[in-house]
Amino acid sequence: DAGITQSPRHKVTETGTPVTLRCHQTENHRYMYWYRQDPGHGLRLIHYSYGVKDTDKGEVSDGYSVSRSKTEDFLLTLESATSSQTSVYFCAITAGGLSYEQYFGPGTRLTVT
Amino acid sequence: GQSLEQPSEVTAVEGAIVQINCTYQTSGFYGLSWYQQHDGGAPTFLSYNALDGLEETGRFSSFLSRSDSYGYLLLQELQMKDSASYFCAVRGKNTDKLIFGTGTRLQVFP
Numbered sequence: 001d002a003g004i005t006q007s008p009r010h011k012v013t014e015t016g017t018p019v020t021l022r023c024h025q026t027e028n029h030r031y032m033y034w035y036r037q038d039p040g041h042g043l044r045l046i047h048y049s050y051g052v053k054d055t056d057k058g059e060v061s062d063g064y065s066v067s068r069s070k071t072e073d074f075l076l077t078l079e080s081a082t083s084s085q086t087s088v089y090f091c092a093i094t095a096g097g098l099s100y101e102q103y104f105g106p107g108t109r110l111t112v113t
Numbered sequence: 114g115q116s117l118e119q120p121s122e123v124t125a126v127e128g129a130i131v132q133i134n135c136t137y138q139t140s141g142f143y144g145l146s147w148y149q150q151h152d153g154g155a156p157t158f159l160s161y162n163a164l165d166g167l168e169e170t171g172r173f174s175s176f177l178s179r180s181d182s183y184g185y186l187l188l189q190e191l192q193m194k195d196s197a198s199y200f201c202a203v204r205g206k207n208t209d210k211l212i213f214g215t216g217t218r219l220q221v222f223p
Contacts, residue, residue, distance in 0.1 A: 031209060042200055043156065043213040050209060058210065090155060099209045100146045100202070104155040 003027045004105040006091050012111045019078040021108050023091030025071075031094040032074040033102065034058075034066065036087040043090065049074055081112045115139040117201055117214035124220045125191055133186045133217045135201035145177050145184045146202040146211065156200060159186070188219070196221045 003026035013019050023032060033048040035058075045058030047066040055066050063085060065077045078085055091105040117137045125131040135145065144163040148156040162168055162177035162184060174187040188195055198218045202211045 033210075040215060042215040045210055045212075048210060059212075094209075099211060100144055100161050100204050101158050102156075102211060103158065106155055 004091060004093055004103060006089075006105040006108050008108060009106065010109045012113060013081050014113055015082060016080050019081050019110065021076045021089055021091075021110070023074045023076070023105055025074075025093050027093060028071055029093040030071075031099060032068065033092040033094075034064075034074065034076045035090045035092065036060065036085075037090060037107075038087050046076065046089075081110075083112050086110060086112045115203060115205055115212045117203060117212065119199075119201060119214040119217045121215070122218045122220070124222065126222050127191055127193060129191050130187065130189050131191060131219065133188070133199050133219065135184045135186075135214055137182050137184075137201070137203055137214075139182075139203055139205055139212075142179070143204045145175070146204075147173075147175050147186045148200045148202065148213075149197050150200065150216070151197045159199075191221050193221050193223065195219060 005024045007022045031050055034046040035043045037043050044060045046060055046064050047058055049055045049068040067075045089108045092102040094102055119135050146161045147159040149159050150156040160168055160175040162175050165177055165179055167174055167176045172189045177184040198216045200216045201214045204211050
Protein backbone atom coordinates (compact mmCIF):
# COMPACT_ATOMS: atom_id res chain seq x y z
CA ASP A 1 0.00 0.00 0.00
CA ALA A 2 1.60 3.28 -1.15
CA GLY A 3 -0.06 5.43 1.51
CA ILE A 4 -2.08 7.71 -0.74
CA THR A 5 -5.54 8.92 0.14
CA GLN A 6 -7.94 11.16 -1.73
CA SER A 7 -10.85 13.15 -0.41
CA PRO A 8 -13.67 13.30 -1.01
CA ARG A 9 -14.17 9.95 -2.74
CA HIS A 10 -17.43 11.05 -4.32
CA LYS A 11 -18.83 14.50 -4.93
CA VAL A 12 -21.79 15.96 -6.76
CA THR A 13 -21.72 19.68 -7.37
CA GLU A 14 -23.48 22.25 -9.48
CA THR A 15 -22.09 24.09 -12.49
CA GLY A 16 -20.28 27.24 -11.50
CA THR A 17 -19.33 26.21 -7.97
CA PRO A 18 -15.72 25.89 -6.82
CA VAL A 19 -14.46 22.44 -5.92
CA THR A 20 -11.25 21.35 -4.23
CA LEU A 21 -9.97 17.80 -4.24
CA ARG A 22 -7.28 16.71 -1.83
CA CYS A 23 -4.50 14.18 -2.24
CA HIS A 24 -2.54 13.16 0.83
CA GLN A 25 0.56 10.95 0.93
CA THR A 26 2.48 9.48 3.82
CA GLU A 27 5.54 8.47 1.76
CA ASN A 28 7.33 11.83 1.62
CA HIS A 29 7.69 11.57 -2.16
CA ARG A 30 8.76 14.64 -4.07
CA TYR A 31 6.60 14.10 -7.16
CA MET A 32 2.80 14.14 -7.16
CA TYR A 33 0.40 14.10 -10.10
CA TRP A 34 -3.27 14.75 -10.83
CA TYR A 35 -4.96 12.85 -13.66
CA ARG A 36 -8.48 12.65 -14.96
CA GLN A 37 -9.91 9.53 -16.52
CA ASP A 38 -12.75 9.52 -19.00
CA PRO A 39 -14.07 6.72 -21.21
CA GLY A 40 -12.06 6.48 -24.42
CA HIS A 41 -9.35 8.84 -23.20
CA GLY A 42 -7.37 6.83 -20.71
CA LEU A 43 -5.48 8.83 -18.09
CA ARG A 44 -4.69 12.41 -18.91
CA LEU A 45 -2.35 14.55 -16.84
CA ILE A 46 -3.83 17.75 -15.43
CA HIS A 47 -1.01 19.15 -13.30
CA TYR A 48 1.93 17.80 -11.43
CA SER A 49 4.27 18.90 -8.67
CA TYR A 50 7.99 18.30 -8.25
CA GLY A 51 8.27 19.83 -4.81
CA VAL A 52 6.65 22.21 -2.34
CA LYS A 53 5.34 25.21 -4.27
CA ASP A 54 6.75 23.75 -7.51
CA THR A 55 4.08 22.79 -10.01
CA ASP A 56 3.69 22.48 -13.76
CA LYS A 57 0.91 21.96 -16.27
CA GLY A 58 -0.11 18.75 -17.93
CA GLU A 59 -1.97 18.21 -21.17
CA VAL A 60 -5.46 19.16 -19.88
CA SER A 61 -4.80 21.94 -17.38
CA ASP A 62 -7.37 24.52 -18.54
CA GLY A 63 -9.97 25.17 -15.83
CA TYR A 64 -7.82 23.65 -13.08
CA SER A 65 -5.33 25.00 -10.58
CA VAL A 66 -3.18 23.26 -8.01
CA SER A 67 -1.31 24.05 -4.84
CA ARG A 68 1.26 22.27 -2.77
CA SER A 69 2.17 24.00 0.47
CA LYS A 70 3.33 20.81 2.21
CA THR A 71 5.12 17.74 0.89
CA GLU A 72 2.25 15.47 1.85
CA ASP A 73 -0.66 17.40 0.34
CA PHE A 74 -1.47 18.25 -3.27
CA LEU A 75 -4.73 20.11 -3.89
CA LEU A 76 -6.63 20.31 -7.16
CA THR A 77 -9.12 23.15 -7.54
CA LEU A 78 -11.81 23.66 -10.10
CA GLU A 79 -12.47 27.38 -9.82
CA SER A 80 -15.86 27.20 -11.50
CA ALA A 81 -16.94 23.65 -12.24
CA THR A 82 -18.39 22.77 -15.63
CA SER A 83 -20.18 19.63 -16.81
CA SER A 84 -17.16 18.77 -18.97
CA GLN A 85 -15.20 18.32 -15.75
CA THR A 86 -17.37 15.40 -14.68
CA SER A 87 -14.79 12.66 -14.42
CA VAL A 88 -12.84 10.36 -12.16
CA TYR A 89 -9.78 12.09 -10.73
CA PHE A 90 -6.70 10.18 -9.67
CA CYS A 91 -3.73 11.37 -7.71
CA ALA A 92 -0.40 9.60 -8.09
CA ILE A 93 3.06 9.67 -6.58
CA THR A 94 6.30 8.29 -7.82
CA ALA A 95 8.20 5.57 -6.06
CA GLY A 96 11.88 6.25 -5.59
CA GLY A 97 11.89 9.25 -7.90
CA LEU A 98 11.36 7.04 -10.95
CA SER A 99 8.35 8.50 -12.66
CA TYR A 100 7.72 5.45 -14.87
CA GLU A 101 6.50 3.65 -11.72
CA GLN A 102 3.65 5.60 -10.24
CA TYR A 103 1.34 4.67 -7.38
CA PHE A 104 -2.23 5.86 -7.57
CA GLY A 105 -4.75 6.90 -5.00
CA PRO A 106 -8.25 5.37 -4.94
CA GLY A 107 -9.76 8.14 -7.05
CA THR A 108 -12.48 10.76 -6.66
CA ARG A 109 -15.64 10.51 -8.70
CA LEU A 110 -16.86 14.04 -9.45
CA THR A 111 -20.19 14.79 -11.03
CA VAL A 112 -21.01 18.33 -12.13
CA THR A 113 -24.73 18.86 -12.74
CA GLY B 114 4.65 15.14 -29.26
CA GLN B 115 3.81 11.70 -27.99
CA SER B 116 0.94 9.34 -28.74
CA LEU B 117 0.31 5.70 -27.96
CA GLU B 118 -2.09 3.35 -29.68
CA GLN B 119 -3.64 0.24 -28.19
CA PRO B 120 -6.51 -1.99 -29.26
CA SER B 121 -9.67 -0.99 -27.42
CA GLU B 122 -10.71 -4.50 -26.45
CA VAL B 123 -9.37 -8.05 -26.38
CA THR B 124 -11.19 -11.22 -25.37
CA ALA B 125 -9.81 -14.63 -24.41
CA VAL B 126 -10.69 -17.74 -22.40
CA GLU B 127 -9.26 -18.95 -19.13
CA GLY B 128 -5.91 -20.67 -19.49
CA ALA B 129 -5.13 -19.01 -22.80
CA ILE B 130 -2.35 -16.58 -23.74
CA VAL B 131 -3.13 -13.05 -24.87
CA GLN B 132 -0.93 -10.27 -26.22
CA ILE B 133 -1.80 -6.59 -25.86
CA ASN B 134 0.07 -4.36 -28.28
CA CYS B 135 1.17 -0.77 -27.88
CA THR B 136 2.63 1.33 -30.67
CA TYR B 137 3.98 4.74 -29.93
CA GLN B 138 5.22 7.91 -31.52
CA THR B 139 7.44 9.99 -29.36
CA SER B 140 10.07 12.63 -29.81
CA GLY B 141 12.16 11.20 -27.01
CA PHE B 142 11.97 8.08 -24.97
CA TYR B 143 13.04 6.60 -21.66
CA GLY B 144 11.02 3.40 -21.62
CA LEU B 145 7.62 1.74 -21.73
CA SER B 146 5.48 0.98 -18.69
CA TRP B 147 2.36 -1.12 -18.23
CA TYR B 148 -0.46 -0.62 -15.76
CA GLN B 149 -3.49 -2.71 -14.85
CA GLN B 150 -6.82 -1.30 -13.74
CA HIS B 151 -9.83 -3.28 -12.56
CA ASP B 152 -13.29 -1.77 -12.91
CA GLY B 153 -13.84 0.78 -10.18
CA GLY B 154 -10.25 0.59 -9.03
CA ALA B 155 -7.04 2.54 -9.40
CA PRO B 156 -4.29 1.78 -11.92
CA THR B 157 -1.50 -0.40 -10.57
CA PHE B 158 2.01 -0.67 -11.95
CA LEU B 159 2.85 -3.95 -13.70
CA SER B 160 6.17 -3.62 -15.49
CA TYR B 161 8.72 -1.39 -17.14
CA ASN B 162 11.01 -1.91 -20.14
CA ALA B 163 13.95 0.45 -20.30
CA LEU B 164 15.77 -1.66 -22.88
CA ASP B 165 14.76 -3.74 -25.89
CA GLY B 166 13.73 -7.28 -25.17
CA LEU B 167 11.51 -9.30 -22.92
CA GLU B 168 10.95 -8.75 -19.19
CA GLU B 169 9.20 -11.55 -17.33
CA THR B 170 7.31 -11.26 -14.06
CA GLY B 171 5.42 -14.43 -13.26
CA ARG B 172 2.56 -14.95 -15.70
CA PHE B 173 3.08 -11.51 -17.22
CA SER B 174 5.82 -10.52 -19.65
CA SER B 175 6.47 -7.24 -21.38
CA PHE B 176 8.41 -6.65 -24.56
CA LEU B 177 9.93 -3.57 -26.17
CA SER B 178 11.39 -2.92 -29.59
CA ARG B 179 12.67 0.64 -29.91
CA SER B 180 13.49 0.25 -33.59
CA ASP B 181 9.86 -0.64 -34.29
CA SER B 182 8.37 1.82 -31.75
CA TYR B 183 6.40 -1.10 -30.45
CA GLY B 184 5.81 -3.02 -27.29
CA TYR B 185 3.45 -5.60 -25.92
CA LEU B 186 2.19 -7.12 -22.72
CA LEU B 187 1.87 -10.90 -22.74
CA LEU B 188 -0.42 -12.57 -20.25
CA GLN B 189 -0.15 -16.33 -19.88
CA GLU B 190 -2.38 -18.88 -18.15
CA LEU B 191 -5.19 -16.38 -18.10
CA GLN B 192 -7.41 -16.24 -15.05
CA MET B 193 -10.78 -14.60 -14.58
CA LYS B 194 -9.16 -12.04 -12.28
CA ASP B 195 -7.06 -10.82 -15.22
CA SER B 196 -10.18 -9.21 -16.66
CA ALA B 197 -9.25 -5.55 -16.46
CA SER B 198 -8.04 -2.63 -18.52
CA TYR B 199 -4.35 -2.42 -19.39
CA PHE B 200 -2.52 0.78 -20.19
CA CYS B 201 0.88 1.36 -21.71
CA ALA B 202 2.72 4.56 -20.85
CA VAL B 203 5.90 6.30 -21.92
CA ARG B 204 8.12 8.87 -20.28
CA GLY B 205 9.81 11.12 -22.71
CA LYS B 206 13.29 12.46 -22.32
CA ASN B 207 13.73 15.61 -20.25
CA THR B 208 10.31 15.27 -18.65
CA ASP B 209 8.90 13.90 -15.42
CA LYS B 210 5.55 13.14 -17.00
CA LEU B 211 4.02 9.88 -18.16
CA ILE B 212 1.85 9.78 -21.25
CA PHE B 213 -0.73 6.99 -21.16
CA GLY B 214 -2.34 5.07 -23.97
CA THR B 215 -6.13 4.93 -24.14
CA GLY B 216 -6.15 1.44 -22.68
CA THR B 217 -7.16 -2.09 -23.70
CA ARG B 218 -10.06 -3.78 -22.00
CA LEU B 219 -9.37 -7.50 -21.53
CA GLN B 220 -12.30 -9.80 -20.95
CA VAL B 221 -11.53 -13.34 -19.86
CA PHE B 222 -14.29 -15.91 -20.30
CA PRO B 223 -14.59 -19.28 -18.58
